[in-house]
Amino acid sequence: MFGIKKLAYQFNRVVGNADASILPQKIQARCQDCEGYKAALIETCDAMMQILQGSPDYRPAVESAQQMAYPPGTAPSEVFDKSLEKMKGYWYDENFVAECSKACKLIAAKQRELQDRGRRQLHNTRTFINNGYxxxxxxxxxxxxxxQELDEAKEDQNRSDTPAKKRVTKKAQKLYDKELKALEQYFNVRLPDMKMEHMKEIEAILLELQSYHDWLASYCRPLTVYKVPQPANL
Known part of the structure; x- marks a missing residue:
């Protein structure tokens, strides 16, 4: 029976299998919490990126470091500006068309600034998803x-308790304690610090979005109250 278990341990090490069920229940629970946090963070990050970049054609995956700004000429306001060019021959108020065109260009520039700042402010969050995790x-x-190595050493020692096997078990126990301490350090210090960074980044993006939309409303308000003069022949 031990030979089969030993073979299974060796096979798992070779193929990279990681069966967390052999770990203490407390550690398993913390692992599940960390994995759940990553899944929730990906969903939150993706939602923020959808706000910053509404087009799925130009929105990169969360698990990447790509830009999310619109390529030149593809921002919604720039597309609208192109349509205004086609309307010039049909509308008689050229000043209004010119003001709309000017606004479209500025809105596109401001939107790209927002997207670029948002990308930078999500840096730590996306870095955790890509590397920190x-x-x-x-x-x-x-x-x-x-x-696995400790369990194998203990079972081997139980079959034949010799000084050499005791040394192997003691060495395996030290390694296990060292790795356990490293993972607990990650859970107790590293992960909480990163969570605080993620919260700060998302808060900063929300403030950026509020500032952008406040500016957008203020800038576009004059156009909404613009009185188009009626031509004399109508």
């Missing part, structure tokens, strides 16, 4: 491997 996965794999 990988640190947790590595620590978890190391702990599982150390636990």
């Amino acid at each position: 990988a640190e947790y996965e590595m620590l978890k794999r190391n702990l599982i491997a150390a636990k």
